[in-house]
Amino acid sequence: MSDYRIETQCVQGGYTPGNGEPRQIPIIQSTTFKYATSEDMGKLFDLEASGYFYTRLQNPTNDAVAAKIAALEGGSAAMLTSSGQAANFYAIFNIANCGDHVVASSTIYGGTYNLFHVTMRKMGIEFTFVEPDCTEEELEAAFRPNTKAVFGETIANPALTVLDIEKFAKAAHAHGVPLVIDNTFATPVNCRPMEWGCDIVTHSTTKYMDGHGAAVGGAIVDSGKFDWFAHADKFPGLTTPDDSYHGITYAEKFGLGGAFITKCTAQLMRDFGSIQSPQNAFYLNLGLESLHVRMPRHCENGLAVARYLKGHPKISFVTYPGLEGDKYYDIAQKYMPNGTCGVVSFGFKGGRSAAETFMKHLKLAAIETHVADARTCCLHPASATHRQMNDEELAAAGITPDLVRLSCGLENKEDLIEDIAQALEEAD
Numbered sequence: 001m002s003d004y005r006i007e008t009q010c011v012q013g014g015y016t017p018g019n020g021e022p023r024q025i026p027i028i029q030s031t032t033f034k035y036a037t038s039e040d041m042g043k044l045f046d047l048e049a050s051g052y053f054y055t056r057l058q059n060p061t062n063d064a065v066a067a068k069i070a071a072l073e074g075g076s077a078a079m080l081t082s083s084g085q086a087a088n089f090y091a092i093f094n095i096a097n098c099g100d101h102v103v104a105s106s107t108i109y110g111g112t113y114n115l116f117h118v119t120m121r122k123m124g125i126e127f128t129f130v131e132p133d134c135t136e137e138e139l140e141a142a143f144r145p146n147t148k149a150v151f152g153e154t155i156a157n158p159a160l161t162v163l164d165i166e167k168f169a170k171a172a173h174a175h176g177v178p179l180v181i182d183n184t185f186a187t188p189v190n191c192r193p194m195e196w197g198c199d200i201v202t203h204s205t206t207k208y209m210d211g212h213g214a215a216v217g218g219a220i221v222d223s224g225k226f227d228w229f230a231h232a233d234k235f236p237g238l239t240t241p242d243d244s245y246h247g248i249t250y251a252e253k254f255g256l257g258g259a260f261i262t263k264c265t266a267q268l269m270r271d272f273g274s275i276q277s278p279q280n281a282f283y284l285n286l287g288l289e290s291l292h293v294r295m296p297r298h299c300e301n302g303l304a305v306a307r308y309l310k311g312h313p314k315i316s317f318v319t320y321p322g323l324e325g326d327k328y329y330d331i332a333q334k335y336m337p338n339g340t341c342g343v344v345s346f347g348f349k350g351g352r353s354a355a356e357t358f359m360k361h362l363k364l365a366a367i368e369t370h371v372a373d374a375r376t377c378c379l380h381p382a383s384a385t386h387r388q389m390n391d392e393e394l395a396a397a398g399i400t401p402d403l404v405r406l407s408c409g410l411e412n413k414e415d416l417i418e419d420i421a422q423a424l425e426e427a428d
């Protein structure tokens with residue numbers, strides 16, 4: 001399968017049935033798997049043989065869908081998690097422990113920012129946040145001797161900044177650490193960060209990959225290219241024996257291609273248990289089968305809406321990296337020449353109250369705490385996700401009180417624009 005192009009991988013990657021086997025990926029709705037002898041099972045526990053014994057660690061449905069995502073990203077191995085939050089937590093915690101440090105872009109998703117800045121800090125891991133547009137010198141200054149990873153989002157949710165992947169990869173590699181990128185908004189259809197030097201990719205599959213608002217989920221993909229042994233002192237978890245697995249050294253036993261994901265499964269999934277249910281993995285796969293068909297339409301609708309809003313007299317600003325003149329247009333053209341995403345944010349000359357009135361009058365676009373769905377949805381962060389903040393705090397978070405985030409779905413773009421136009425009539 002690996003020689004096929006991305007469209008073919010979306011449809012058929014990860015699962016090739018044998019003679020008389022189900023055409024669609026079967027949902028293996030079983031917590032456990034049967035063995036003839038205890039010795040057979042013992043080999044699995046020792047990671048001497050590969051196979052299934054308990055769905056908290058691995059399940060055949062999940063593995064088939066993970067293999068598809070690995071193929072889409074051009075990675076060596078992948079795993080599914082119960083959510084995007086779990087994916088980002090595992091991806092970092094797999095290499096950074098208490099006493100370690102991570103450099104992260106400051107415009108990342110709010111949930112990830114909180115995970116890093118509050119919860120993982122309590123676990124003894126420190127984060128330094130840098131502006132995605134920082135100079136190479138500023139980026140350089142953020143590193144410490146105990147830095148273990150660099151983290152960013154291809155297109156940030158909801159800031160819509162675009163990461164200069166090569167700049168971040170160069171800095172990470174100069175310090176002997178991997179670059180981890182959350183590729184949720186771009187999806188591998190629009191950008192494959194590993195082709196630009198990224199080492200590990202994460203996803204909230206809840207968004208475009210599922211694409212139908214049906215199943216919360218996450219994924220982690222390893223490129224298999226980061227040489228853990230070249231920086232063995234920084235990554236003892238991968239390069240020295242694991243006592244909780246009979247002295248296995250992951251990078252030795254599973255090679256560069258398998259070490260990261262095997263360790264993440266054997267240790268973190270075993271201990272934290274944020275597995276995706278096989279039923280949700282099945283829904284995710286249905287979404288993946290049409291990802292390459294849906295993404296261009298999301299982008300087409302996003303661009304049409306952004307262009308319409310840009311010319312509207314009641315609108316004060318439009319942020320959309322695919323729009324000519326946007327601050328991130330050139331960099332988006334470099335990394336995502338075929339399109340960015342369907343999410344557009346914009347503000348009102350009439351301020352917060354105009355934004356609120358506008359939202360009230362939308363008919364097609366529903367008010368939801370969600371993005372990247374087949375159905376257009378929108379959010380006014382100042383009165384929803386960020387409502388506990390005052391105007392100064394909002395400004396510090398890069399969100400103005402009049403900002404509306406609109407996630408363009410797959411509907412007809414003229415219908416979307418007409419809906420926006422009639423709601424704008426009311427907004428003063």
Ligand SMILES: *Cc1c(COP(=O)(O)O)cnc(C)c1O
Pocket residue numbers: 083084085086109111112153156157182184185203204205206207216217218
């Ligand atoms: C939504 C989102 C997450 C969190 O994912 P969940 O599946 O909701 O846990 C992480 N990163 C980005 C970029 C997101 O948009």
